[in-house]
Amino acid sequence: MTIRLPEAYVDRMRRLLGQECDALLDAMQAPRWYGLRVNALKTTPEQYAELAREEWSLEPIPWAEGGYYYAADERPAKHPHYYTGLFYIQEPSAMAPGELLDVEPGQRVLDLCAAPGGKSTQLAAKLRGEGVLVVNDNARERTKALRKNIERAGVRNAIVLNEEPAALAPVFADYFDRILVDAPCSGEGMFRKDEAAASQWEKHSVIRCAGLQRTILRDAAAMLAPGGRLVYSTCTFAPEENEAQIAALLAERPDLSILPIPLAHGWRAGRPDWASMARAAAGGEAVDAELPRAEQATAGTARLWPHRVRGEGHYVAVLVRAADASGLTLHTEPSSRTDAPDPAIRAAVAPREERRADRARSRRGDGKARGAAEADPIASWQTFARQALRGAEHWPGRLISQHGHVYLQPAGVPSLDGLRVVRPGWYLGEAGARRFDPSQPLAMGLRREDARAVLKLQADEEATARYLRGETLWLGPERLALDRDGGDGRAQRQVLVCIDGFPAGWGKWTDGMLKNGLASGWRWS
Numbered sequence: 001m002t003i004r005l006p007e008a009y010v011d012r013m014r015r016l017l018g019q020e021c022d023a024l025l026d027a028m029q030a031p032r033w034y035g036l037r038v039n040a041l042k043t044t045p046e047q048y049a050e051l052a053r054e055e056w057s058l059e060p061i062p063w064a065e066g067g068y069y070y071a072a073d074e075r076p077a078k079h080p081h082y083y084t085g086l087f088y089i090q091e092p093s094a095m096a097p098g099e100l101l102d103v104e105p106g107q108r109v110l111d112l113c114a115a116p117g118g119k120s121t122q123l124a125a126k127l128r129g130e131g132v133l134v135v136n137d138n139a140r141e142r143t144k145a146l147r148k149n150i151e152r153a154g155v156r157n158a159i160v161l162n163e164e165p166a167a168l169a170p171v172f173a174d175y176f177d178r179i180l181v182d183a184p185c186s187g188e189g190m191f192r193k194d195e196a197a198a199s200q201w202e203k204h205s206v207i208r209c210a211g212l213q214r215t216i217l218r219d220a221a222a223m224l225a226p227g228g229r230l231v232y233s234t235c236t237f238a239p240e241e242n243e244a245q246i247a248a249l250l251a252e253r254p255d256l257s258i259l260p261i262p263l264a265h266g267w268r269a270g271r272p273d274w275a276s277m278a279r280a281a282a283g284g285e286a287v288d289a290e291l292p293r294a295e296q297a298t299a300g301t302a303r304l305w306p307h308r309v310r311g312e313g314h315y316v317a318v319l320v321r322a323a324d325a326s327g328l329t330l331h332t333e334p335s336s337r338t339d340a341p342d343p344a345i346r347a348a349v350a351p352r353e354e355r356r357a358d359r360a361r362s363r364r365g366d367g368k369a370r371g372a373a374e375a376d377p378i379a380s381w382q383t384f385a386r387q388a389l390r391g392a393e394h395w396p397g398r399l400i401s402q403h404g405h406v407y408l409q410p411a412g413v414p415s416l417d418g419l420r421v422v423r424p425g426w427y428l429g430e431a432g433a434r435r436f437d438p439s440q441p442l443a444m445g446l447r448r449e450d451a452r453a454v455l456k457l458q459a460d461e462e463a464t465a466r467y468l469r470g471e472t473l474w475l476g477p478e479r480l481a482l483d484r485d486g487g488d489g490r491a492q493r494q495v496l497v498c499i500d501g502f503p504a505g506w507g508k509w510t511d512g513m514l515k516n517g518l519a520s521g522w523r524w525s
């Protein structure tokens, strides 16, 4: 199938690339590349490659830790391992920005334009559950997929927000050690992956995107701590959205500088000359005397061209902020708890199934009975955790509750009061009148050994497909692994269902019957 490329785009690429443009246009009609990234929060690339040896033809992507190419006719997103969050399907070039951000455990990290969360899950894996990950997207609808991807990946230390960067900047001023701005863009690098990108190109005009990127980048820079690192990326070729953006920011912020990206794997240098051309075309002389010098510095940024790498088109720039006397600030605040509702959650955009459960309860009129339990939802969680889990009392962070829902928020987060909060932390579950209902995100964030009662399934058996479809199962006690040291019989019947050793959800097992606890939005459809 031939992809119809917009004429104005082809003309511009011819002007910029000259003879090389033919190679680009040919590549645009060639098959695209497929990639998945193994989730280091759950397994190692080596372990997964071994587990999946029979399933996929995995070949390492040279620039991404745990990144693999797979073949076009393979369908990893249909496999039970996908449902257990063992990997994320991610376009190979899109793995580059997350690698270049150089995230280390314990840091404060922001993914500012995060939905649907491909790069967020990559950054989360690099944090190894330590530190703070704030993921944000201003499109409310898109934060649903973002939240779910974060939760499926088993991320315990993330906060999901739905805000404009300008609203975040005063709350998180100078706060983050690492910031990723994977900006909304005109998408020229994705034309062969996503046909709609080519047909919508006019709509996402370069000029409109450039204006948006300018304000997003300014706000992002205001949140970067001294000594911190900011990665800017797009999946487009237009210089106005790439080198010109970086040059404008550098001219405005002398405390920022470019960290040159080593050119390997076919990556090419950024094009300062194109930034100057774009400026000249837009209005002639530099308003800011710093601008031409800043443009020259963009030679240290990188372009990934589809005719030179095994991936789609991307642009990446790495910026560092000059360190002050104290340099990078890493925060390791002690865990604490609070029973008071966090004002942050008042503004929460609760997921649909939770809102539905709240409404159903108030219709049933069990608010009164529930009120008694809700007097201390955190105590209710703690009772559950003692009975059903191992070591939960040592998890770092701050327990917070709202309307009976309990969350674990990473330590050291400023008040989120007034912000649109999708998740104020790891969602643990809901305290009801008689018991605590553990959540699906809790199951996904556990390791098998965290649970006192586990039910074991294998990816290739029929029972697994039936569990993922939400059906009731009949399985003998030989499938259970129970910890007899603690908890009463009741807690032991609440089982963590694991597929090939990796949590997939909850269930209630009684005398050979497993009542399926897989949340509705998490089933195999």
Ligand SMILES: C[S@@+](CC[C@H](N)C(=O)[O-])C[C@H]1O[C@@H](n2cnc3c(N)ncnc32)[C@H](O)[C@@H]1O
Residues within 6 Å of the ligand: 094, 112, 113, 114, 115, 116, 117, 118, 119, 120, 136, 137, 138, 139, 142, 163, 164, 165, 182, 183, 184, 185, 212, 216
């Ligand atoms: C290129 S996509 C991000 C892809 C994502 N980083 C990933 O790897 O899955 C750009 C995102 O920016 C979001 N966006 C657009 N304008 C924004 C703004 N002003 N503030 C924050 N996010 C914005 C869009 O909704 C979109 O989800």
